[in-house]
Amino acid sequence: MENQRVRLSKALLKEALVRLLETKPLDKITIYELCAEAQINRTTFYKYYGSQGDVLKDIENELFAMLETHLVESVKGDEESLASVLRCLDMEQRKFLVLVNATPDQQFSERFTPISMPACSATAATTRGSTSACFCAKAATPSCARG
Incomplete structure (x- = not known):
């Protein structure tokens, strides 16, 4: 520690x-x-x-660990757990956007998309298919909005 x-x-x-x-x-x-x-x-x-x-990778790993924690909760499918994921992304929006733009060869976006897909699908289902509510669109991953 x-x-x-x-x-x-x-x-x-x-x-x-x-x-x-x-x-x-x-x-x-x-x-x-x-x-x-x-x-x-x-x-x-x-x-x-x-x-x-190495610092960039540390930031990325920290953000993914936090996001994965919130995503585990969102699998329950209730609105509060989904809201928790959205709050997490909103609080760290600046870091996510910087990582999307700073990581060479779209590595960050590629790592982000697979873990966000289940929550994105849940979001679209709870908002009657509205992809504008998909939180991963905020992180510049348009492939999620299509999923």
């Missing part, structure tokens, strides 16, 4: 990377720039990560 200082350092680096990814692609972000944005020493960065891509 990570202590509070480690969690804080990683959180600062992840937030800094998200901010930087809103303005430039991952391959244009230097470790120096990321550390300056996070106000963390480069030695601290290398203690936890090997590259900017």
